[in-house]
Amino acid sequence: MKKYKAYRLITFIVFLAISLPAALAEGNRDFMRETGKINVVVAVILVIFLGIVWYLFRLERKLTKLEHQTKDDQ
């Protein structure tokens, strides 16, 4: 169940990074291609940031679980 959640988050990030620009594009006006494709860089940085945050979030959840466990022991 938890694994399923993580996959959902990853697919959501990928979906967002790839389809959001397409959704924002109207006709010939392309959000990702205008102003020298700078928004491609924005998307790349966002994916890296979200990926690292996702990993840290996962690590924190594990730590919380461990903290609860050790608390029970005392």
Place this chain on the structure above:
Amino acid sequence: MWWKILSVVLLVYVFLTGLLVPLKSGIETVEPAAAHTGREITIRFYGYNTFFEKSAESPIRVWLYYDSQYALSASSFTVVNDTILDARFNMPVNLPEGKQTVYLNAIIDHPIAGASLLPAAIELNQDSSGMVAGLPLDAAWTTTPVETLHLQKGFSFPYQNVIYESIRNTYFHVPMWFVLLFLFCASVWYSLLYLANPSDSSIIRKLKVAGRTLTYMVPAGQENDRRAAAYAETGLLFGILGLLTGMIWANYTWGKPWSNDIKQLMTAVALLIYLAYFILRSSFDEPEKSARLAAVYNIFAFASLIPLLYIVPRMFASLHPGATGNPAFGTQDLDNTMRAVFYPAIIGWTLLGFWIANLRIRYQRLFDRAMDLH
């Protein structure tokens, strides 16, 4: 501790310079893109990051350039605005070497913004009715040679068509692969250490945790295995990020996210091999057996990583730049201004990767101790 601060400082530098340093001036396109010989024609140049209106001591010069022998300089030009310039050319009567079609490069030289070039900007066709048989081949090609081109002063990144600003991804997408390599190197190193003495259990290890030296009763063998797993896991994280960011970049430069490019395929295979490492680790109940098999597998995984990422892609045609030489270190795709950001980016991202891996190791150490207490 110092290296964590260094990582932050370097990454702040990379984000600031990587995003704020402007691109060099470039020619985005010209209109019309085709012309005939023997006529006078006005060609509109669309510049990128150009400032044609900015005055300077020496004038702007415009050329259509075939080779060092055949170049056409504009007879006159008018500046429409900073990014649009109309230049008039007297097209020559004959094409060089009796050719029917030649492609001319467009060159604009601005005394401050420097020279910019658009390769194969204009298709020049031989007009058969206007061809003069007796005329020497180079007649009407101007004798104003393309020389004393200016260089842009100051810190700026190269302008490349199609890529434009996304050249800045060099500081974000490319370092992911360097982090992956360094983390996988560390992983295989600890796997080797583990295999050298798996049951090394009685050694007291002094561990520096958050600036303090703690004396932990940490079995060295177990610790090596733990580190190998944590480095492989974070390496995989950066590999996935590299693959995802590469797909985004590819979508807007190569046209689609996945082109079955040799590098894309080989990295996908490499990541799957490392994914199997974790499946292998989790499929044994006996911790010692799982650790030993994982360590052996890790060595094979690393041994396959090197040909998959660094040898095979160089033997095939690739959409990636510098595939035939030494990518990322070649002189074609990186100039010195980019190196001044790219190398700090590699170090900064790598240190961040080791930082995250370190947190993962510390968590696992606590977890294993808690399990031992039971």
